[in-house]
Every structure is written in C-alpha cells, then in structure tokens.
Amino acid sequence: MVLYEYPCNERVRALLRVEHLFNRLFFFAEGEDPRYQQIAVATLFDVLDICDRTDLRGSILQDLERQRVTLAGLRQHPGVDPEALENMLNEIQSVSGDLGGQGRIGQGLRDNEWLASLRGRVAVPGGSSQVDMPSYFAWQLKPYDDRMHDLRQWINPFLPLFRSLSLSLRLLRDAGDVVDVEARQGAYQEMLGGKTFQLLRAWVDPTLGVFPEMSANKYVIWVRFASPDYDLKPQAVTRDIPFKLARCNV
Numbered sequence: 001m002v003l004y005e006y007p008c009n010e011r012v013r014a015l016l017r018v019e020h021l022f023n024r025l026f027f028f029a030e031g032e033d034p035r036y037q038q039i040a041v042a043t044l045f046d047v048l049d050i051c052d053r054t055d056l057r058g059s060i061l062q063d064l065e066r067q068r069v070t071l072a073g074l075r076q077h078p079g080v081d082p083e084a085l086e087n088m089l090n091e092i093q094s095v096s097g098d099l100g101g102q103g104r105i106g107q108g109l110r111d112n113e114w115l116a117s118l119r120g121r122v123a124v125p126g127g128s129s130q131v132d133m134p135s136y137f138a139w140q141l142k143p144y145d146d147r148m149h150d151l152r153q154w155i156n157p158f159l160p161l162f163r164s165l166s167l168s169l170r171l172l173r174d175a176g177d178v179v180d181v182e183a184r185q186g187a188y189q190e191m192l193g194g195k196t197f198q199l200l201r202a203w204v205d206p207t208l209g210v211f212p213e214m215s216a217n218k219y220v221i222w223v224r225f226a227s228p229d230y231d232l233k234p235q236a237v238t239r240d241i242p243f244k245l246a247r248c249n250v
Contacts (some may be wrong), residue, residue: 001203001206001244002166002203002204002205002206002207002211003202003205003206004202004204005200005202006212006214006215006216008198008199008200008217009198009201009218011063012054012060012172012198012210014050014054014167015063015165015169018047018050018056018165019165019166019169021043021046021047022047022158022162022165023041023042024039024043025040025155025205028040028043028155029151029155030148031094032144033175034140034147037140037147038128038140040151041122041151042122042128042160044109044154044155044202045119045122045123047158048106048109048110048119051161052091055120055163056161057100057102057103057105059098059157060099060164060165060168061096062104063161063168064095064096064164064168064218065096066250067092067168067171067172067250068089068096069219070091071085071089072089075154088171091167092167095160095163095167095199096164098160098163099160099161099162099164102157102160102181104160106155106157106158107158108154108155109157114135115154117133118133118136121133121136122205145225153158160193170248172199172224172248172249173201173248174199174246175250176199176201176249177196177247178201178203178246179244179245180242180243180244180247181243182240182241182242183223183224183240183241183243184240185223185238185239185240186210186224186225186236186238186239186240186241186246187222187223187225187238187245188218188221188222188223189220189221189222189223190220191220192217192218192219193219193221194218194223195238196218197216197221197247197248198247198248198249198250199247199248199249200216200221200223200245200246200247200248201246201248202214202223202243202244203245205242205243208241209227209229210237210241211225211226211227211234212225213225213226213234223243223245224236225241
C-alpha cells in the first residue's frame with residue numbers, strides 16, 4: 001500500500017516539509033559519490049533557511065508540550081499501559097530539553113565564512129560549479145571519510161530539531177485509527193459537523209494506478225481519486241476505489 005498524507009493546517013504542512021528535507025538530507029549525505037553530497041549540502045542549507053525564516057523550534061516545542069499535557073491526563077485512564085505512558089512522557093521531556101537547551105540552531109554554519117560563501121553560491125543556478133567555487137570542487141575530491149566527517153559536523157546541530165520533529169509527527173500519526181472505506185465512483189465524502197483534524201492519511205493499492213487528492217475543513221472531508229493521462233495530467237476516475245483512511249488529531 002502507498003501512503004499519502006494531507007495536512008489540514010499550515011503548521012502541520014510546514015512540519016511535513018521539514019521532515020521531507022531531513023529525509024532527503026540523510027539519504028544523500030551517506031552517498032559515496034560527491035554528487036550525492038552536493039544534494040545533501042544544498043538540502044542542509046534549505047533546512048537552515050527555514051530555521052532563519054520561521055520559529056520552527058518554538059512551534060515544535062509548543063506541539064510537544066500540548067501532547068505531553070494530553071498524555072499526562074491519561075495516567076488514571078483504565079486500559080492505559082502505565083509503563084509505556086511514562087516512557088513516552090520521558091521521551092518527550094528528553095527531546096524537548098535537548099531542543100530547548102540549544103542556542104540558535106545552525107549558528108556554526110552561519111559563522112563559518114566558507115560555508116556562508118557556499119550557501120550564497122548554491123542559491124544561484126549552477127553557482128556551485130568548479131568555475132565559480134573551486135574550493136568546493138576541491139572539497140569534493142577529498143576522501144569519502146573526510147567528507148563524511150565534515151558533513152556530520154555540519155548536520156549534528158540539527159539533530160535535536162529532527163528528533164523533536166519526528167516525535168511530534170509520530171504522536172500525531174499514532175493518534176489516528178485506520179479504517180477501511182470506499183470512494184464510490186472515485187469520490188469519498190465524510191461530514192464532520194464542526195470537528196477538526198490535523199492530518200489525513202490514505203493508503204492506496206498501487207496496482208489500482210490512482211492517487212488521492214484530499215481536502216478537509218471543519219465541515220467535510222473530501223477524497224477524490226485521479227490517474228495521470230499520457231501527459232501526466234490528473235484525470236478523475238469514476239470507478240469505485242477501496243482504500244484505508246486515518247483521521248489524526250491530538
């Protein structure tokens with residue numbers, strides 16, 4: 001099954017975007033070919049740009065605190081595993097402390113004159129070529145272990161942010177029950193009556209050759225299925241589509 005996610009507010013959308021950047025960063029950072037690490041370095045600068053433009057840390061810490069308060073209220077709830085609950089509360093406390101105890105995230109990258117220069121060149125299409133920045137080309141010729149050492153030094157200050165972000169999204173995703181539903185003639189509608197959710201998750205059988213286009217507000221959830229035509233333009237499907245759906249809210 002292929003998973004598709006739809007954020008129901010801009011805050012969750014921003015968190016999913018940063019999660020996507022971290023996943024790309026970690027994947028390409030491990031590549032031995034310098035061209036993989038070119039993408040890793042550019043992605044690291046993307047994460048740094050987001051940290052510069054938004055109070056990402058504050059938003060995540062607020063999310064974790066709300067989730068901690070909600071979970072703490074379950075201590076006396078029957079059927080709750082007290083050991084698992086305490087472990088989760090301790091994990092929230094740990095990652096929140098690590099993130100909140102940092103100075104400005106990524107400040108070491110800003111203070112490094114070479115990285116600051118490279119950051120400006122990477123923002124220009126083709127600007128990081130050996131013609132424009134031979135020192136970056138020389139860095140890519142270093143042995144793999146040396147490049148990995150440098151990359152880890154640059155990435156490490158962002159790890160508390162990544163761990164906190166991952167935990168916040170994991171708690172949100174785990175808060176939704178998965179149900180089997182069917183989109184009649186390619187469309188599924190569910191009236192909410194004022195109830196709001198933060199995240200929708202839909203699992204679709206890849207052999208059906210379709211993908212969901214989702215939307216939601218406090219009144220209704222809409223899931224419409226489409227398939228790409230020869231020019232990859234989405235075309236609505238009109239057959240019944242079974243899929244799994246989770247509505248997530250903390």
